[in-house]
Amino acid sequence: MVQIKFWGRLSLAEETYRYQQxxxxxQQxxxxxxxxVGDRLPSxxxxxxxxxxxxxxxxxALQRLEAQGLLEVRPKAGHFVTLVPTATEPPRVTSQIDVPRPVNVSDLLLDIMGRSAAFDLLPELxxxxxxxxxxxxxxxxxRALRRQRGADFQYYDKPAGDFALREQLGxxxxxxxxxxxxxxxxxxxxxxxxxxxxxxxxxxxxxxxAVESPGFYGVLQLLEQLGLQVMEIPTSTATGMDMEALEEALGRWDIQACIVSPAFATPGGALMSDASRRRLMxxxxxxxxxxxxxxxxxxxxFSQVPDxxxxxxxxxRVIHCSSFSKVLSRDLRLGWISGGRWHQRILHLKMVTQLASSRYLQQGVAEYMKDGELSAHLRRQRKLLRAQRDRLLASLQAWPVPVRVTAPQGGLAVWLELPATVDTLAAYRKALDAGVVITPGPLFSASGEYANCLRISFSHPWDERRIRALNQLPELLNLT
Known part of the structure; x- marks a missing residue:
């Protein structure tokens, strides 16, 4: 690692603000x-x-930069740069809110999911x-499976699920x-x-x-299947849903529910501020x-798990939904919900739609959590994800044309804004012919916006094959 000479001298006006300056x-x-990236700051x-x-x-000052993910502390070595944030977030859909509309999810999403490619440019790898x-x-x-005795396999679990797992979740x-x-x-x-x-x-x-825009395409699928209308709310890929826009929409239309991802939302990894959270409530x-x-x-x-x-x-009024799929295993298919004032109805609907969850899977995960294995896994996973994010951002910065990209402090993906002339939907088949699966921006909106945007995930290691696939994209997107 190269140590860079510390140039210049700061002009500090007031003692109170010195750490901020x-x-x-x-940061500049x-x-x-x-x-x-990788350089050590002066001691x-x-x-x-x-x-x-x-x-x-x-x-x-250094602690604040570390909390933002710009620096990491290495014992007995000092502070090292982990990220170069050279780009800003993509613009919102529009400065004005749209109108409620029915939802029609693209068949392209089914094609991507059919290839198991929602989070990988090279799903076959x-x-x-x-x-x-x-x-x-x-x-x-x-171990949980081996502990099953007698006629346990003949009985369904309770609709609420395994008590020990719910206890660990609590x-x-x-x-x-x-x-x-x-x-x-x-x-x-x-x-x-x-x-x-x-x-x-x-x-x-x-x-x-009301939903975030850009937002999670899985939500749009659900709205379509349930015959619900969507009200897209302009959303910052840095700070989340615009509360002023939401308030305007609430004043104009009868909106029944609002779906938000306050912590590291897909596609850009937005983190909603405390003030926005309170305003939403x-x-x-x-x-x-x-x-x-x-x-x-x-x-x-990476550096904080928000409340x-x-x-x-x-x-x-809040119905809390989550699962283990993004931080542990997508194959586990175990999640949870806390329904607030609707909880009893949710228990009934769970029994109707699923009847019961796998008992031995729940027992195994409960034991995993109780033994401290989940906490240990999360510590390793966060460090790994940060490193993979940094390598992805460094690779994007080496592209032949400048791009705008988010630098999230959590989540699994970045949101990439390309020149306005780029059509990522049109490029999908061309990329597929080259063996690369992209996730075009219009999938993250019911209104067809974000044609010049991509979501790229850092949930997989950026080995040489994935880097090569990533570096094919400028040509496939007609950027060169």
Missing amino acids: LEQWL GISDGRWK IREICAQQGLSKATVQH HAGDLPPGIIALNRSIG LLLAKRGWPATTDGLCITSGCQHALFLALMACCQRGDVV VLAEEYDLAVIEDDIYAESG TLKALDDTD
Whole structure:
């Protein structure tokens, strides 16, 4: 690693703001390329001496940059740059909100899902050994299966799910500001199933549902199947749903529910601010709104796992939905829901739509969590995801044309904005012929927006084959 000489001297006006000015100066130096990915910053002692700052001021600034994912601390080595954020977020759909509309999900999504390619440019590439966390999970599930005795296999589980698993989930969620009770949780077949139950419980055919735009295409699928109308709310890929736009929409139309992903939402990894979360809860009370929280990415946060939106819910208006698929295993198909004032109806709907969940799978995951294996896996996974994100961003910055890309602090993907002339839908088949599967931007909106955008995931290792596939995209997208 190369140590870069610390240039210049800061002009610090007031003591109170010195750490902020130092933070901004360092951040600008990273953006300008003075310090590149992997470079070590000057030591705290050097910065103190050269800038005339106290140790506490320098440490505070460095800690804030570390929390943003720009730096990492290596014991006995110093602070190293982990990311070069040279781009800004894509623009919103429009400065004006649209009108409610029926949903018609593209057949292209079915093609992508049929190729198991929602999170991989090269879905046929299944290289690498099982990570330790998955090996431990398989062992826990195997032990649970071997413990089945007598006629256990002849009985269904209770609709709410295994008590021990709900107990462990309650402990996990309590760390995020929400003292969830076992009676308030219901096990589902993944987060998509939980969202389906939530919409069925609080909406009727023809109702209007507010969603993020760009937002999760799986939600659009559910709205289409349930005969619900969508109200797309302009959404920042950095800070989440625009609360002013939501308030305007609520004042103009009768909106029954709002689906939000407060923590590291797909496609861009947005993190909703505390102020926006509180404003959403005020609007929900004012307009008698059901709030459906899609919390599936929260545990992937690199430097923080934010509190749940449910932690702010004093009137049981939030239906919390999540699963293990994004942070543990997509093949597990175990999720959960807490339905607030709709919980009893959700239990009934779970029994109708699924009847029961696999008992031994639930018991195995409960044991996995109780043994501390999930916590250990998450610590490793967050570090791995951050490294994979950094390599993806570094590769995108090496493209022959400048691009705008998000730099999320959690989640599994970045949102890439290309020149306005690019049509990612038109490029889908061309890329497929070259053996590369892309996820075009229009999939993330019911209105056909974002034709010049792509979602690219960093959930898989960026080995040489995936890097080569990524570097094919400029030509396939007519950028060269």
